[in-house]
Amino acid sequence: MNHTPPTDKTKNRIGWIFCLVIVCFCIMIGRLFCVQILQADWLQSMALSQWTRSFTVEAERGQIVDRNGKVLAQSASAVTITATPADVVGAETEDATKKEERIREEATSLAGVLELDAGEVYRKITDTSKSSVRLKRQVELEIGDQVKAMKLQGIAVTEDTVRAYPMGAFLTQVIGFCTASGEGQEGLEKSLDELLSGSDGSILAEIDGKSRKMQNGEEEYIAPENGYTVTLTVDSAIQAIMEKAAEEAYNETGAKKVEAIMMNVKTGEILGMVNYPDFDLNSPPRDNLTELSALTRNSCVQDAYEPGSTFKILTTALALEAGVTNVDETFNCKGYEMVDGDKISCWRTGNPHGTETLTEAVANSCNPVFVKLALRIGIDDFYAGLQSFGIGQTPNTDLPGATSGQLIAYKYVKNVDLARMAFGQSVSVSPLQLLTAASAAVNGGELLRAHIVKSVTDQDGTIIEEYGKEVIGTPISEATSQTMRELLENAVENGGGRNAYVAGYRIGGKTGTAQKYVEGKVSSEVHVCSFIGFAPMDDPEIGLLFIVDEPTLRPDYGSTIAAPYARTILEETLKYMGVKPEYESDKEEELANETATVPDVTGYSVADAEATLTRAGLRVMVDGLGEKIAEQLPVSGAEVPAQSLVVLYTEEQVLPDGEEPAAELVEVPDVTGMSLIPANRTLRGSGLKMKIKGSGNAVSQTPEAGEMVESGTTVTVKFE
Numbered sequence: 001m002n003h004t005p006p007t008d009k010t011k012n013r014i015g016w017i018f019c020l021v022i023v024c025f026c027i028m029i030g031r032l033f034c035v036q037i038l039q040a041d042w043l044q045s046m047a048l049s050q051w052t053r054s055f056t057v058e059a060e061r062g063q064i065v066d067r068n069g070k071v072l073a074q075s076a077s078a079v080t081i082t083a084t085p086a087d088v089v090g091a092e093t094e095d096a097t098k099k100e101e102r103i104r105e106e107a108t109s110l111a112g113v114l115e116l117d118a119g120e121v122y123r124k125i126t127d128t129s130k131s132s133v134r135l136k137r138q139v140e141l142e143i144g145d146q147v148k149a150m151k152l153q154g155i156a157v158t159e160d161t162v163r164a165y166p167m168g169a170f171l172t173q174v175i176g177f178c179t180a181s182g183e184g185q186e187g188l189e190k191s192l193d194e195l196l197s198g199s200d201g202s203i204l205a206e207i208d209g210k211s212r213k214m215q216n217g218e219e220e221y222i223a224p225e226n227g228y229t230v231t232l233t234v235d236s237a238i239q240a241i242m243e244k245a246a247e248e249a250y251n252e253t254g255a256k257k258v259e260a261i262m263m264n265v266k267t268g269e270i271l272g273m274v275n276y277p278d279f280d281l282n283s284p285p286r287d288n289l290t291e292l293s294a295l296t297r298n299s300c301v302q303d304a305y306e307p308g309s310t311f312k313i314l315t316t317a318l319a320l321e322a323g324v325t326n327v328d329e330t331f332n333c334k335g336y337e338m339v340d341g342d343k344i345s346c347w348r349t350g351n352p353h354g355t356e357t358l359t360e361a362v363a364n365s366c367n368p369v370f371v372k373l374a375l376r377i378g379i380d381d382f383y384a385g386l387q388s389f390g391i392g393q394t395p396n397t398d399l400p401g402a403t404s405g406q407l408i409a410y411k412y413v414k415n416v417d418l419a420r421m422a423f424g425q426s427v428s429v430s431p432l433q434l435l436t437a438a439s440a441a442v443n444g445g446e447l448l449r450a451h452i453v454k455s456v457t458d459q460d461g462t463i464i465e466e467y468g469k470e471v472i473g474t475p476i477s478e479a480t481s482q483t484m485r486e487l488l489e490n491a492v493e494n495g496g497g498r499n500a501y502v503a504g505y506r507i508g509g510k511t512g513t514a515q516k517y518v519e520g521k522v523s524s525e526v527h528v529c530s531f532i533g534f535a536p537m538d539d540p541e542i543g544l545l546f547i548v549d550e551p552t553l554r555p556d557y558g559s560t561i562a563a564p565y566a567r568t569i570l571e572e573t574l575k576y577m578g579v580k581p582e583y584e585s586d587k588e589e590e591l592a593n594e595t596a597t598v599p600d601v602t603g604y605s606v607a608d609a610e611a612t613l614t615r616a617g618l619r620v621m622v623d624g625l626g627e628k629i630a631e632q633l634p635v636s637g638a639e640v641p642a643q644s645l646v647v648l649y650t651e652e653q654v655l656p657d658g659e660e661p662a663a664e665l666v667e668v669p670d671v672t673g674m675s676l677i678p679a680n681r682t683l684r685g686s687g688l689k690m691k692i693k694g695s696g697n698a699v700s701q702t703p704e705a706g707e708m709v710e711s712g713t714t715v716t717v718k719f720e
Contacts, residue, residue, distance in 0.1 A: 059198030062227030075161035079144035087154030138162040165281035172278035173298040191400040198227035233269035246276040254552030265439040268448030304428035308514030311424030318385040324376040337368040363495025374422030388475035389437040405429040499563035504581025509533030511558035529561035600636030626650030670705030687711040694719040
């Protein structure tokens with residue numbers, strides 16, 4: 001059989017076919033490589049997104065607690081209301097008209113319970129372009145139960161948390177608060193957000209082609225990692241003592257603001273920190289951003305001021321350390337001191353102190369003496385000394401936003417500047433900075449790191465981090481520090497700090513009255529009044545700085561405005577700490593136990609009653625708008641501790657011609673948990689009177705909160 005050999009044309013066709021097959025094979029291999037290797041992860045995630053739906057499981061934010069474990073911030077249980085639009089819309093077989101009516105009713109019902117706009121709810125729950133939509137989060141559990149009971153199609157109630165602050169308006173600017181989504185927005189909530197927030201978990205569930213959860217589908221649960229618990233160095237009992245005193249100072253002196261810090265001078269631990277006025281952390285004034293910004297600022301750390309005479313503690317310590325003076329050196333105050341042609345006056349310029357020792361000069365707070373000390377030290381050593389105390393430097397602290405204060409640039413400093421800095425002018429510090437530096441002057445000479453975080457623990461109680469005493473430097477010696485303790489104790493016993501004296505307790509300290517700048521000029525009308533004190537002075541443990549900014553009460557000196565409130569804080573704190581008073585004489589013990597007899601002021605005018613009680617050594621609170629006193633508590637003749645509070649009830653106002661006022665019903669406010677003065681103010685603000693039983697904080701009231709009573713009704717409040 002003859003075979004015709006293939007022609008060249010045939011051979012070429014076969015070659016082209018073979019090449020085409022090879023090319024197609026290569027393309028197929030390349031495509032397989034691309035799909036299975038290069039695009040595998042992407043395609044798998046795309047497929048996964050089409051047949052699964054992921055639900056976030058919120059991590060529980062960690063607690064913030066005080067040094068004794070008292071909860072200051074926590075995550076309370078709440079729920080989130082979500083909708084699955086595909087499930088809400090339902091099957092296509094459902095009658096369109098009935099479906100529309102059902103969905104409208106569902107949207108209206110949900111909007112009513114959740115306090116949302118019905119139209120917006122309808123839009124969200126019918127948006128089938130989304131697999132899941134959130135209607136509202138951080139919903140109260142009771143509301144969540146109502147939604148569950150409605151059994152609405154496609155609506156789910158899932159676990160959620162809301163940030164809660166059990167103490168309300170307490171340590172406000174320090175703790176801060178969170179955003180609505182649970183992220184730290186201010187204070188420690190923000191600076192420690194990484195520790196507190198934790199990591200969210202998730203639930204991965206299978207869905208069908210219409211994005212509906214499969215009844216028998218598989219689910220994968222990834223547990224959240226909850227946030228750590230942060231334990232603060234703050235003692236809530238001491239903080240409460242300080243906040244009460246700050247509120248009273250604010251109200252009684254008409255101040256712009258009040259600040260206070262208490263520190264353990266041996267460890268640098270912050271035991272309490274107050275900025276007043278404040279607000280309830282559970283309901284920040286978010287609708288007024290200007291007010292919110294002002295109220296959330298931690299002025300104790302973030303703001304600087306001219307400290308005035310409290311700064312003399314550092315000048316004295318540096319002078320003693322440099323050896324340019326001693327406690328027995330004699331000075332002469334003529335009422336002023338001339339420096340570079342400038343006259344620097346003593347606060348007693350019209351009645352000079354005359355001859356005085358250094359001990360007396362500290363007690364007298366005599367400006368000319370401190371001017372001389374600073375000039376003796378010299379600019380170089382004075383600046384170096386201040387820097388060794390941390391002045392002019394950003395504080396090493398875990399509190400956010402700490403300011404460095406301000407020192408005049410070294411190259412521009414003149415002797416007259418140095419002279420003014422000696423008594424706390426021409427220099428600015430933050431309250432925290434000053435207290436930290438002054439603590440080094442009495443604790444043996446150690447400049448410590450001021451800190452407010454004591455430890456960080458996980459959910460099992462395992463300590464992750466722990467913070468203790470950290471020495472930054474030693475600006476003075478133990479011998480100088482011992483001398484400073486003696487000088488400051490004498491200043492309280494025999495000098496300007498006398499109003500901080502507590503019989504039986506060894507307290508030392510220094511008052512300060514600083515001028516402020518108004519429109520760029522020093523004003524003689526407004527002052528910053530302060531007191532810085534330590535106790536017990538034989539072995540100091542606590543240091544307190546109490547500042548009253550721009551009081552309207554006169555005279556506005558640190559000794560008359562700030563020292564009395566500092567005295568209350570120190571006395572109550574020492575008693576709380578279990579420090580027992582030790583009296584050096586029978587006279588001192590007698591003074592500590594001094595009492596007063598309450599005079600009868602019924603029938604007096606309000607002004608005469610107040611004057612009479614003040615002369616008797618008592619404090620006064622008036623309840624009512626009448627002109628004369630009808631009742632008083634305690635009653636006349638009662639023996640009470642000196643400076644006790646007497647509540648005066650005024651007589652009812654009589655309308656002309658015996659006209660009877662129309663009865664007005666008011667709702668009784670809740671005053672439980674409040675101390676006496678805030679409770680009284682709250683009730684008076686509602687047109688009600690208060691009858692007091694006991695002392696301390698309110699534990700019960702009659703009539704109860706929420707009841708409707710006639711205006712002028714007396715509410716009996718029990719205090720413990």
